[in-house]
Amino acid sequence: MADSVLAHEPIVRGAIFLAVLLGMAVWELSAPRRRREIPRLLRWSNNIALVVIDTILLRVTFPVLAVGAAVLAEERGWGLFHALEVPVLLAGVLGFLALDLAIYLQHVLFHAVPVLWRLHRMHHADLEFDVSTGLRFHPVEILLSMGIKLGVVAALGPPALAVLVFEVVLNATSLFNHSNVRLGGADRIVRLFVVTPDMHRVHHSVRPSETNRNFGFNLPWWDRLFGTYTAQPRDGHEGMTIGLGEFRTRRDLWLDRMLLQPFRKGSRGMFGGVDRD
Numbered sequence: 001m002a003d004s005v006l007a008h009e010p011i012v013r014g015a016i017f018l019a020v021l022l023g024m025a026v027w028e029l030s031a032p033r034r035r036r037e038i039p040r041l042l043r044w045s046n047n048i049a050l051v052v053i054d055t056i057l058l059r060v061t062f063p064v065l066a067v068g069a070a071v072l073a074e075e076r077g078w079g080l081f082h083a084l085e086v087p088v089l090l091a092g093v094l095g096f097l098a099l100d101l102a103i104y105l106q107h108v109l110f111h112a113v114p115v116l117w118r119l120h121r122m123h124h125a126d127l128e129f130d131v132s133t134g135l136r137f138h139p140v141e142i143l144l145s146m147g148i149k150l151g152v153v154a155a156l157g158p159p160a161l162a163v164l165v166f167e168v169v170l171n172a173t174s175l176f177n178h179s180n181v182r183l184g185g186a187d188r189i190v191r192l193f194v195v196t197p198d199m200h201r202v203h204h205s206v207r208p209s210e211t212n213r214n215f216g217f218n219l220p221w222w223d224r225l226f227g228t229y230t231a232q233p234r235d236g237h238e239g240m241t242i243g244l245g246e247f248r249t250r251r252d253l254w255l256d257r258m259l260l261q262p263f264r265k266g267s268r269g270m271f272g273g274v275d276r277d
Helices: 002-030 040-061 066-076 088-112 114-124 131-135 139-156 160-177 184-190 197-204 221-225 255-263
Strands: none
Touching: 002 131, 002 160, 040 131, 040 139, 040 255, 066 139, 066 160, 088 114, 088 139, 088 160, 088 221, 114 139, 114 255, 131 160, 160 197
């Protein structure tokens, strides 16, 4: 079973990723939440180029990714779930929740630690908020995130299928909750179960008090549990400004500027002001 999951992982993940990306792009065209000011070609071409680089680096850097690590854990009996002989279904549910909590805590950490914020702020420097923003992460951040997931998988030993489901759901929800789509009244119900675009858009506000809220990517419960939840932006979704106070030119949206962004002056994140060096 585990070997079958590993063998089909690239096809399953790739097919669902492309389907969700296309579906959200069509939805954005038919029912946008906010008016678009920057040509889509400029942002999308650079954001997609970035995700291609991220994917290649992941495959080159790590001999196995999260699903492969779960297969190894099953074969060799690694992890807490195997040591305690936790039933497979329960281990799958607990593993999914643990991985999602790890991503939430990682996200908070990348806002709180200045050197990590330098990597993550590239994601926040996008001047608009649409499905392509969900692709925009610095390669070093992607590598660190995978390292964290590998650590969780090795420590717990969740079933490979559960890890595959988590990875697919995380990718899909990242595209969904970064999309410029209108849910209307359904948002109040949907955000009880999954992070919605309106919920996550608050996190991309130019206001630091809102940037450092709503850290969840998939499940919305961690923000409520840990007191980091804000329901709506102060200026409303149509009136709020997306991005950071700095890096506001269209030239900053180009791939080379994004890759070099951690080395540029700028805000220090959750507990800092603005770099003066």
